[in-house]
Amino acid sequence: MEMTMRWYGKKHDTVTLEQIKQSCYVKGIITTLYDKLPGEVWTLDEILAMKKEVEDAGLHLAGIESVNVSDAIKTGAPERDKDIAAYIETLENLGKADIHMVCYNFMPVFDWTRTELARVREDGTTVLAYNQDTVDKMDPDNMFDSIKDNMNGTVMPGWEPERMEKVKELFELYKDIDEDKLFDNLKYFLEAIMPVCDKYDINMAIHPDDPSWSVFGLPRIISSQAKLKRMMEMVPNKHNGVTFCMGSYGTNLNNDLIDTIHMLKGRIHFAHVRNLRFNDGMRDFEESAHLSSDGTFDMYAIMKALHDTGFDGPIRPDHGRMMWGEKAMPGYGLYDRALGAAYLCGLWEAACKESK
């Protein structure tokens, strides 16, 4: 296991690599070329410059989150082959730069959905939250406005204004895409990229849908154990793997997290570990502190299951609370994620010692 933190680059992040390095617990960085559009090739020079910046700060570039998949690939449009060729070239360049883990998602239109980016808790910290009644009353355009107005001057990944300007067109693109078609398009994409992944030992790690049910009638295919199994079996290659994001996959309380970790043994290449607090069954939840007793999940059981199934990829604390007066991208401040990293390292150490 390598403890990592997500970093958006000097231009976009309020947190510096020096601060992350000083945390001591975090050794690796998960980052991306944030300004790249889906379908664009990442050149080797750009990748090496990104890597050098991380290494110059005394940290290790542990993987990419994300290399985004274009809507043409997700919808199976005629131009998908051109976009897949660009994706393969990007993977080839990442492989040449000795980078071996790529997170991506196959979610239509919205990467993730929350109704509040700064819900105030009783302790004065703020958290991201989701309320189903609010979503049910909202149309997708308003969803974007509510996110945009709460980004603290940052741009949230998946909610880039230039993309969201086209939200109506995007819905149009997906109108004939059901779950089976989305699975077919994912299979087509994975089969095309597996040879380059095999050649450079690149672990592809698909991110679960967030929340793990259909929103605004859009299909969702990485949202349950049965669907994860279908994904694994349709392209049976170790490089076709998963980002185990418990804060996304765990939004559906019917998902058995421990059992899913065991089912995915050998195919979890990246883990996002965070806790959730549910207020009204699954209709309202918020992103609590990482601590088990602050939320719903037994965080030790999760870390132990990852440990016991031989997980050896990067882990990152996920969205943290905003606290101590910090102003940052919602979920991506330094303080609570650093607390999360320290806590998860402690749980991991305990799991290692317990198994001896």
Ligand SMILES: [Mn+2]
């Ligand atoms: Mn995640």
